[in-house]
Amino acid sequence: MRLFTTPASPWVRKCVVSIIELGLQNRIELIPTRWPHSWATKTVEFDPAFLDATPVARIPALVTDQGLRLTDSGVICDYLNAELGGYKLLPAAGAVRWQMLSVISITNGLIEAQISRRAELLRNVSERSNDFIEKMRQREHRCFAALDPAAVEFGSGVDLAQIAVAAACGYADFRYPDDDWRSASPKLARWFERFSERPSMRATIPVETPQ
Amino acid sequence: MRLFTTPASPWVRKCVVSIIELGLQNRIELIPTRWPHSWATKTVEFDPAFLDATPVARIPALVTDQGLRLTDSGVICDYLNAELGGYKLLPAAGAVRWQMLSVISITNGLIEAQISRRAELLRNVSERSNDFIEKMRQREHRCFAALDPAAVEFGSGVDLAQIAVAAACGYADFRYPDDDWRSASPKLARWFERFSERPSMRATIPVETPQ
Numbered sequence: 001m002r003l004f005t006t007p008a009s010p011w012v013r014k015c016v017v018s019i020i021e022l023g024l025q026n027r028i029e030l031i032p033t034r035w036p037h038s039w040a041t042k043t044v045e046f047d048p049a050f051l052d053a054t055p056v057a058r059i060p061a062l063v064t065d066q067g068l069r070l071t072d073s074g075v076i077c078d079y080l081n082a083e084l085g086g087y088k089l090l091p092a093a094g095a096v097r098w099q100m101l102s103v104i105s106i107t108n109g110l111i112e113a114q115i116s117r118r119a120e121l122l123r124n125v126s127e128r129s130n131d132f133i134e135k136m137r138q139r140e141h142r143c144f145a146a147l148d149p150a151a152v153e154f155g156s157g158v159d160l161a162q163i164a165v166a167a168a169c170g171y172a173d174f175r176y177p178d179d180d181w182r183s184a185s186p187k188l189a190r191w192f193e194r195f196s197e198r199p200s201m202r203a204t205i206p207v208e209t210p211q
Numbered sequence: 212m213r214l215f216t217t218p219a220s221p222w223v224r225k226c227v228v229s230i231i232e233l234g235l236q237n238r239i240e241l242i243p244t245r246w247p248h249s250w251a252t253k254t255v256e257f258d259p260a261f262l263d264a265t266p267v268a269r270i271p272a273l274v275t276d277q278g279l280r281l282t283d284s285g286v287i288c289d290y291l292n293a294e295l296g297g298y299k300l301l302p303a304a305g306a307v308r309w310q311m312l313s314v315i316s317i318t319n320g321l322i323e324a325q326i327s328r329r330a331e332l333l334r335n336v337s338e339r340s341n342d343f344i345e346k347m348r349q350r351e352h353r354c355f356a357a358l359d360p361a362a363v364e365f366g367s368g369v370d371l372a373q374i375a376v377a378a379a380c381g382y383a384d385f386r387y388p389d390d391d392w393r394s395a396s397p398k399l400a401r402w403f404e405r406f407s408e409r410p411s412m413r414a415t416i417p418v419e420t421p422q
Contacts, residue, residue: 041342043349055357056320056350068309072316074285079309092303098279098290105283109267127340131252138254139267146266 001064002029003076004050006209008174010111010167011073012060013204017163018077020200022085033059036211040122074108077160090160100161103150107164110143114171140172141184148185158198166195174206213240214287215261215272217420219385221322221378222284223271224415228374229288231411233296244270245421251333285319288371301371311372314361318375321354325382351383352395359396369409377406385417 003019005012019028036044046057054061054071062070062079070076081089091097117136120128147165154162169192172181182189195201214230216223230239247255257268265272265282273281273290281287292300302308328347331339358376365373380403383392393400406412 041340041346043346051353054320055317055353056324057353058320069313070309070316071313072319075312075316078312082304083309093293098281098294101286101289102280102282105281105286106266108283109265109269113267123340127338127343129252129334129338132338135252135254142262142266142268 001027001062002031002053004031004033004053004059004061006033006035006059007207008209009059010114010171010206011058013167013170013206014073014160014164015060015062015076015080016204017167017198017200018080018085018089018160020203021158021163021198022080022088024080024084027084028062032210034210037122040119041124041127074104077163081160089158089163099153100159103147103161104164106143106146107161107168110140110147110168111164111171113137113139113143114168114175118175137176137179140176140179140181143168144172144181144188145184148188151185151187151191154191154195158200162191162195166192166201170196170201170204170206212238212273212275213242213264215242215244215264215270217244217246217270218418219420220270221325221382221417222269224378224381224417225284225371225375226271226273226287226291227415228378228409228411229291229296229300229371231414232369232374232409233291233299235291235295238295239273243421247422248333251330252335252338285315288374292371300369300374310364311370314358314372315375317354317357318372318379321351321358321379322375322382324348324350324354325379325386329386348387348390351387351390351392354379355383355392355399356395359399362396362398362402365402365406369411373402373406377403377412381407381412381417 003015005016016030019025033050038044050061051057053063053069056071060073060076062076070079081087082092090100113136117133120133169181169188172179214226216227227241230236244261249255261272262268264274264280267282271284271287273287281290292298293303301311324347328344331344380392380399383390
């Protein structure tokens with residue numbers, strides 16, 4: 001099966017870390033995509049195979065050998081975990097599943113704010129809203145603060161909640177190093193230092209997406 | 212348990228239609244929220260109970276009697292369906308689950324584009340990007356076209372995929388009546404005409420959110 005990727009996206013990183021942690025590297029072909037910076041406000045030119053994989057035209061997008069098309073990191077991770085991973089990263093049911101999905105849902109809001117802020121920063125100055133950038137920054141801060149207590153509950157193993165949070169922490173360091181999220185979230189910072197050492201994390205450190 | 216809502220949001224509508232279809236109206240208190248139009252670019256003043264429910268500070272947000280906080284319509288619907296609904300609206304596993312989630316993931320991309328376009332239209336003219344509005348319109352159009360064949364597969368009953376698509380169709384009619392999504396999606400249009408007659412849909416026709 002095929003996963004369309006970029007090396008900068010935290011959404012993609014959630015999926016690729018999950019793939020590595022589930023040992024699925026040999027079953028899923030990663031297909032890099034290019035994005036001119038005009039993506040922030042314009043429909044860019046797409047490879048037909050990419051557009052066939054996802055009418056949303058955002059990465060990540062997964063196409064299975066049976067032609068199933070999944071176009072959302074949450075659904076993709078859910079699928080990999082359930083169908084190919086024996087529920088190793090997220091239980092199929094029960095309290096632990098919902099506790100993890102609570103963390104994941106907050107983290108998705110955080111990552112969406114990080115990406116929206118990035119898109120705003122890529123706009124022409126004449127169309128840029130500093131208010132909007134500040135709104136996103138405040139949302140990110142609230143989410144990092146809310147996630148801090150969760151870090152204490154994280155086990156020594158790996159799961160989809162930790163993978164999602166790690167993707168958000170890594171993206172904050174990549175794009176917004178001046179934010180200092182560690183001050184709002186010292187427990188999360190200590191956990192992230194350890195979690196970052198996993199080979200799956202070291203193999204997916206964000207770099208700029210080719211234009 | 213409590214669900215924070217607005218009467219305009221398609222994300223909220225997904226949850227409320229699911230609640231009605233699962234017969235959970237008496238178990239979940241709907242808590243309306245107010246949003247000045249400045250939400251598009253600014254952090255608005257929040258009720259402390261709302262902010263406690265979700266650091267993302269977006270609706271919908273669900274707080275269970277056990278204090279579990281879920282802040283994302285996909286996760287909320289997944290929870291209601293699995294924990295309180297006996298998987299009536301989405302199977303726990305298997306091909307049908309993933310086919311429905313494929314439709315849902317495309318529809319989430321569509322709704323996100325609808326909402327992003329709405330936020331852009333609420334900006335001051337000096338900070339508005341017509342390119343961005345057009346980019347979202349094109350994404351919505353691609354998604355509606357891609358969803359059209361799915362309508363043929365929809366059963367006569369109700370499920371989370373149909374609920375999601377119906378929320379997107381209803382929001383298009385509410386906010387963007389000139390788009391004429393029915394031309395790109397005639398099969399979807401016929402299905403929506405029938406699905407709209409369900410009491411759950413008639414009870415949740417979008418109206419403006421109080422400011």
